[in-house]
Amino acid sequence: MNLDAIWNEYRASLKAFLHSNVANPDDVDDLLQEILIKTYHNLGDVKETNKVKPWLFQVANNTIIDFYRNRAKGKELTQDELWYTEGDVTVHQQLSQCVLPFIQALPEDEAEMLTAIDIHGQSQKEYAEKNGIKYTTLKSRVQKSRDKMNMLFRECCELSLDKHGNIVDFQAKNKRCKNC
Known part of the structure; x- marks a missing residue:
């Protein structure tokens, strides 16, 4: 090429x-x-x-x-600063409206942690220090919380991934999904 x-x-x-x-x-x-x-x-x-x-x-x-x-x-x-709706809507833009409701569906401590790290961009190391958590413990908690959120996504949507694990397409499983 x-x-x-x-x-x-x-x-x-x-x-x-x-x-x-x-x-x-x-x-x-x-x-x-x-x-x-x-x-x-x-x-x-x-x-x-x-x-x-x-x-x-x-x-x-x-x-x-x-x-x-x-x-x-x-x-x-x-939310408006992160995603723009003009022009063609990408898969990530379509799914972005689901991220906050799915995070908020998690237990409060996990929702707070993912909001700080994944939405507001706080580093895991900084979050761990601020909250008195061992960094290695926090990394594990973040991964577990992301896995739980992924499960919520998969309950509502069939995700198509590329070879790197990135979402390239999705199909809603149930039109009445309460989080999206």
């Missing part, structure tokens, strides 16, 4: 996707450059040419998520 050909074909679509999710045009240009670098380094991982486009947009989506996480360190974010 030729990087130049792929980039020429998808650059405009990626930029439009970024504009629909990021308000500042300068940030869009920076993120597009970051996506190009990631593509250059990791394009060899994509074995089938028909999977290049979804892979590129997954890279773009993850880059946007990282951008907002880094920006959010030390500041409280709202």
